[in-house]
Amino acid sequence: MLEGKLMRLRAVEPEDAENAFRWMNDREVSRGLMARYPFSFETEREWVKNAVKPLDFGNVRFAIETRDGVHIGICGLHRASAENRHAELGIMIGEKEYWGRGFGTDTMLTLLRFAFEQMNLHKVTLGVFEFNERGLAMYTKLGFVEEGRFRDDLFQDGRYWDLVRMSILRREYETVHGAIGAAAAPAAT
Numbered sequence: 420m421l422e423g424k425l426m427r428l429r430a431v432e433p434e435d436a437e438n439a440f441r442w443m444n445d446r447e448v449s450r451g452l453m454a455r456y457p458f459s460f461e462t463e464r465e466w467v468k469n470a471v472k473p474l475d476f477g478n479v480r481f482a483i484e485t486r487d488g489v490h491i492g493i494c495g496l497h498r499a500s501a502e503n504r505h506a507e508l509g510i511m512i513g514e515k516e517y518w519g520r521g522f523g524t525d526t527m528l529t530l531l532r533f534a535f536e537q538m539n540l541h542k543v544t545l546g547v548f549e550f551n552e553r554g555l556a557m558y559t560k561l562g563f564v565e566e567g568r569f570r571d572d573l574f575q576d577g578r579y580w581d582l583v584r585m586s587i588l589r590r591e592y593e594t595v596h597g598a599i600g601a602a603a604a605p606a607a608t
């Protein structure tokens with residue numbers, strides 16, 4: 420388990436399918452994820468069936484759980500490239516009553532530390548739709564930099580929206596959040 424301040428990241432379990440099904444069918448939650456059509460329970464069970472397989476470098480998925488054991492979301496690092504040392508980050512806090520309380524930020528910090536400290540990544544990327552003000556505010560606060568925009572990339576709710584591409588380099592993370600590996604350094608005698 421990867422411990423944060425407010426939450427921990429644990430392996431996805433088969434019983435997580437019920438929450439995933441509920442969240443992906445909640446329009447407020449899934450709107451930022453390009454989830455246009457309703458999801459069947461079978462689709463979510465299949466997704467979870469894949470997610471419970473042993474994790475590997477190319478596909479890292481975690482369940483997000485509060486420190487008192489409430490499953491509130493899912494996150495992961497996908498399409499990792501061994502040569503280029505980058506991967507694409509995804510996050511969903513599905514339980515809306517936990518929004519705006521720092522759980523997303525704590526999840527991101529824990530996942531980024533894992534990306535740089537354990538997977539030896541150089542860069543973490545993500546895409547966020549321009550209407551996702553909460554996501555944009557959180558990523559910017561964490562030190563993500565806008566790389567550019569895919570203009571009019573999503574058609575939703577009767578109009579087109581830009582997809583903002585963002586990334587953070589390991590050295591940028593370290594400048595803001597502290598040196599990678601510092602916790603493992605031997606204590607000075």
Ligand SMILES: CC(C)(COP(=O)(O)OP(=O)(O)OC[C@H]1O[C@@H](n2cnc3c(N)ncnc32)[C@H](O)[C@@H]1OP(=O)(O)O)[C@@H](O)C(=O)NCCC(=O)NCCS
Pocket residue numbers: 447448449451452510511512513517518519520521522523524525546547548551552553554556557560
């Ligand atoms: C995006 C998401 C991960 C953010 O998680 P969260 O737990 O709400 O985030 P946090 O509370 O850690 O931080 C959110 C920040 O946005 C700010 N914020 C909240 N609502 C806002 C709004 N409408 N406009 C601008 N900023 C906003 C908060 O004040 C907070 O900043 P602060 O810590 O400086 O006060 C979560 O809302 C979510 O999963 N949404 C649904 C799925 C989704 O959109 N995933 C991301 C796809 S790119």
